[in-house]
Amino acid sequence: MPIREVRLDAVLRALGGAFVELVFAPSGDDVFVDSVVFAEVGDLTRPGTADVESSELWLAVGIGAAELAAWLNRVDQKGSAPRAVMSKEASDTSVRAAAQRAGIALMAVHPDARWDRLFSTIRGVLDHSVSRQDSEDVVFGSDTDLFELAQNVASLTRGMVSIEDERSHVMAYSASGDAADELRRQSILGREGPREYLRKLQEWGVFESLRRSDDVVEVPAHEDLAIRRRLVVPIRRISENIKGESGFSSDLLGTIWVQEGPLPIAGDADRVLRGAAAIAARLISRIRDAPSNEAIQVQRLLGVLGGGVDVPSLAASLSIPMSGPAMVIGVASVGGSVLSASGELVSSLRLHASAFHRESLVSAFGARIYVLFPRTQSVKSTVSWTREVVARLEKVSPSGLRAAVSSPVSTLTEVARARAEVDRVLDGTSGDVRVTTLADSRTPVLLGEIMDAIAADEQLHDPRIDALDVYDRRNGSNMRESVSVYLAHSGDVRRASEQLRIHPNTLRYRIKRVEEITDTDLSEPSTRLLMEIQLAASARAVSSPNLSDPSSTLRE
Structure with missing residues (x-):
């Protein structure tokens, strides 16, 4: 099944006008995107990076105004370039003029915005734009996602809403007005809120209340820190007891925050938030429990789902080349404990992989995460990158991470064999060496298989x-x-x-x-x-x- 395209204005609504602003879009054209990647300076000159296989939305990371304008002026306007570019240099007049000549939509990114959070949010919109909840709740209706839910709650409560995961990372939010305080702005930009305020939340028992109760908690304003009044409700996974009755479990999935704006928060906001928390629980559970269409396609390509695999069709659907070498990386936990392949870990690994190789694909299956690098055959550089990433992501897994890098295979038809190779290495080693290959670990792998x-x-x-x-x-x-x-x-x-x-x-x-x-x-x-x-x-x-x-x- 082909990946569904998403209108660019839907992506912009999800990101919020205060942080990403449309500068230019081709006149009269509806701009649709279905993929996003990081683009660096080298991508502007490296052969083959601006062909039909390129992503439709580029995040111009670290590309200066002069380099970006020069590239836009050279772009082939016959469909070989991305449809849209996001840049922190979009305010430059030369960049704007070049985007217009190239017929490419241009968006300005807030200077303080974190690229990784921006990428993660866009990827979430693309992956889960068709995710819907089946609630019969008449307040919100039966056809919504997290961003629409945030906007609906904002309308009903007269406040500004953000939906965060259990680690206080913003997943979705409503439009922000001039009354957005510094805490909200920094949270959406991916920065940490004022430490003094976080200490106050701890002193006021807010975090403890969210852990222990399903009640809506009121958080008073703090004038010295310019923090406005808020309401917050926990989002807990919905479970069924042995009688089939639904109820909330102790599994905290996140929180919904309402910041007071120009008008006081509505009097029935508590009821609205409790209903919204139930819907958010279903949405978040569905997103986490059901792999995206792309993830399933990658798993089929890797051969972990069994059965026959139509590699040419999968390659076309995933927009990756059939020909040329490829490599696979497998990531697991250290010491035999089950790897918690959480959304955060998979997303972080996807971000790093996309920055290293724009055509990379990442998918979790069972207790392991696999990374596929098409058109790659350098074992040395891939092992070096893997060591760096494993070291960076250590904090995500309490027991630590380890990885195996496959030998290069000549075409995509051999990717399943490469995946089987990294599984052999991970099965036959314990993680004393965090990143290894079959060539470097042949003795323990072969001995283990003999045993x-x-x-x-x-x-x-x-x-x-x-x-x-x-x-x-x-x-x-x-x-x-x-x-x-x-x-x-x-x-x-x-x-x-x-x-x-x-x-x-x-x-x-x-x-x-x-x-x-x-x-x-x-x-x-x-x-x-x-x-x-x-x-x-x-x-x-x-x-x-x-x-x-x-x-x-x-x-x-």
């Missing part, structure tokens, strides 16, 4: 290991640990006894006892190899077959 194959085939299981385990259980001994350390040190009694903190003669006695219990001769190299493999395989099966590093037990 798993042995554990899965009963005929490859050596019953003599069971005899050793039975002896240890019956006698409270540690013969298994002793022989494992002994073999890991290649039969060096001195080093092995030091690690075990026992006398060398004690270890010699234990090894002799192991030989008697298992009816083996550990002086034979083949016997030592088999014993080491069997001990490692059984230990891996007991602990964690996918995440332990067998190289720590079995050495070449």
Whole structure:
């Protein structure tokens, strides 16, 4: 299914006129966009960046007025350029004149606006413009999204509304008038509000009330900080009990804030906010739980959904080239904990990936996030970028992040193989090295797969290991640990006894006892190899077959 285009004026309404303003649009033309990317100075001169595969909306990040005007003057007006450009240099007369000559819509971005928040908001509008809620609430109707909801609440309460997620990041907001205070302005621009005010909210118990109660909380004005009066209500996920009755869970999804404007907030604002919170809960849950159309297409291309894949059709739908090399990156958690592939983590990764490679695609599936880079074959630069991004996003995952980078594949038809390669690496490593490749981690990956194959085939299981385990259980001994350390040190009694903190003669006695219990001769190299493999395989099966590093037990 093709991606639905969105009118540019709808994007502008979502962003708010105080932060992004339309400077020029081709006369009489309806401008539609269905994709957005960051554009940097190099994109203006690099071959192939302004063709039919380019994004329709460019965010001109770090591009000066002279460079932007010069590029607009060179643009081919036969459909090879983006349809619209957002820039913080749009007030420059040369940029405006060049945009008019090129027939490209131009929008001015507020100097203090954060590009990452702007990108995230636009991407949300494009991804979820068709998201609708099924509420029968007659106050708001049955056909709305978060931005429309914010505007409707603003009309009913006579205030200015913002809808924030659980981390106080603004997801949607109503139009702002001249009465918008500094806190609202900074929040929408993506900046943190005054610290003194945040401390006041803490002192007044606002955050605690939002955590513990579904009630609307009144926040008084603060004249010294020029902060106006507000009402705020928590948004909680709606759950069903065993009787099928709906109710609010303790899972906080976000908040709805109403700032008082020129008129006092309406007297029935509490009722309006409670109804809006219920609708917002359904909208946010649906957006988070249901992947976008693009995400599903990327998952099909990566081969994680199974079945036949029509790669040419997917490539055309995703506007990426069929030919040329490609690479895949897989991101997971450190230490085997489940990766919380939250919207924030996926969005942040998408932002960084788009800045590195404009045609990149990102999708979460299961406990992992995958990044696809078409027309990419430089392992060195991709690994370097991945290390930087993993380090930046560490705070998003409490247990930390790790990543695997695939080898380049020649065409998109081989992308599923590249994804399978990064899964092999992530399954066979534990994250001691945060970013790696199959070439760099071949030993633990292959050993892990060998261990798993042995554990899965009963005929490859050596019953003599069971005899050793039975002896240890019956006698409270540690013969298994002793022989494992002994073999890991290649039969060096001195080093092995030091690690075990026992006398060398004690270890010699234990090894002799192991030989008697298992009816083996550990002086034979083949016997030592088999014993080491069997001990490692059984230990891996007991602990964690996918995440332990067998190289720590079995050495070449």
